[in-house]
Amino acid sequence: MNQKIFQKAMQTISMRRIKAKTENEQHYQEINDKIPEIAEINYQLAQTSTRILMGEDIEILKRQNLQAQRYCAQLLVNHGYPADYLDIHYTCEKCQDTGYSEGGYCSCLEKLIASLGTMEMTQQTQLKLCNFNQFNLEYYKGKITDDGINCYASMSNILQRCRQYAANFHPHASSLLFFGDVGVGKTHLSLSIVTEVLKQGYEVIYDSIGNLISRIEHEHFSREKSEEDTLQLLLNTDFLVLDDLGTEFQTQFNLSVVYTIINTRINRNLPTIISTNLNWQQLNEQYQERIMSRLFAVYESIEFRGPDVRLIKKRNAGSQYL
Numbered sequence: 248m249n250q251k252i253f254q255k256a257m258q259t260i261s262m263r264r265i266k267a268k269t270e271n272e273q274h275y276q277e278i279n280d281k282i283p284e285i286a287e288i289n290y291q292l293a294q295t296s297t298r299i300l301m302g303e304d305i306e307i308l309k310r311q312n313l314q315a316q317r318y319c320a321q322l323l324v325n326h327g328y329p330a331d332y333l334d335i336h337y338t339c340e341k342c343q344d345t346g347y348s349e350g351g352y353c354s355c356l357e358k359l360i361a362s363l364g365t366m367e368m369t370q371q372t373q374l375k376l377c378n379f380n381q382f383n384l385e386y387y388k389g390k391i392t393d394d395g396i397n398c399y400a401s402m403s404n405i406l407q408r409c410r411q412y413a414a415n416f417h418p419h420a421s422s423l424l425f426f427g428d429v430g431v432g433k434t435h436l437s438l439s440i441v442t443e444v445l446k447q448g449y450e451v452i453y454d455s456i457g458n459l460i461s462r463i464e465h466e467h468f469s470r471e472k473s474e475e476d477t478l479q480l481l482l483n484t485d486f487l488v489l490d491d492l493g494t495e496f497q498t499q500f501n502l503s504v505v506y507t508i509i510n511t512r513i514n515r516n517l518p519t520i521i522s523t524n525l526n527w528q529q530l531n532e533q534y535q536e537r538i539m540s541r542l543f544a545v546y547e548s549i550e551f552r553g554p555d556v557r558l559i560k561k562r563n564a565g566s567q568y569l
């Protein structure tokens with residue numbers, strides 16, 4: 248097993264545990280503040296082990312505690328809280344977010360490893376090909392778009408912006424939206440940023456929106472209850488790069504996944520790069536206003552204009568054999 252992936256998975260699980268415990272502590276503080284009666288009961292409950300040591304009857308204490316807990320739950324409900332508001336809610340109840348259960352690795356850990364493994368593989372294969380130095384501006388020289396944009400000048404600016412973004416990357420860096428036709432360099436530059444950010448030690452997830460949604464869909468709808476949670480990974484990762492927005496099937500489920508990813512990461516102030524072959528108008532037609540308004544308000548949009556570099560490369564490669 249890849250040690251790096253194992254550690255990453257364990258890290259994710261321990262983050263879940265810390266989150267569950269912190270949330271629980273916050274709930275306690277909140278309730279102690281608002282419902283002093285519960286604070287008093289909790290204080291009494293906390294004394295149980297001392298009272299056992301002092302020789303009190305365990306059975307009687309158990310019964311009293313159970314009663315006290317039921318009473319607390321009732322009080323919570325009376326105050327408009329869920330009855331289990333003071334319980335710890337783990338992502339995986341089986342191992343309580345430790346990664347171990349029944350003397351071995353918990354299934355949540357195994358699934359996380361498998362999932363990180365696939366992502367790592369996709370990343371590594373594509374990353375070998377992409378860094379800023381290999382980005383060739385020559386393809387854009389002398390090219391003018393129909394509406395008179397100098398492709399070379401505009402791509403030079405974009406390249407510089409991307410280099411700067413990667414060099415100054417931080418956990419709350421801004422989010423970018425890459426527009427442009429197929430083959431104008433969006434993928435190359437987003438992967439070059441990914442390469443730099445990975446070097447800085449951040450956790451990065453890069454994939455096409457279609458691939459990621461298929462996995463989320465599978466986890467969501469498969470009959471076997473899945474603790475693997477691609478969506479959670481996407482919502483939490485330090486840096487997310489989504490390729491090809493607009494190529495996924497336009498179902499209600501997919502739209503809500505796209506919205507959740509965009510919205511949650513904005514709320515958490517986490518950097519994301521989204522690239523799309525659609526233009527602003529096509530995006531507007533395809534996505535609901537609630538998605539577009541968030542993109543528009545928060546993402547820095549960068550429009551790639553240029554000749555289809557893949558086509559030129561192919562042509563050049565072909566000409567050697569002519």
Ligand SMILES: [Zn+2]
Binds near residue numbers: 339345348353
């Ligand atoms: Zn587990």
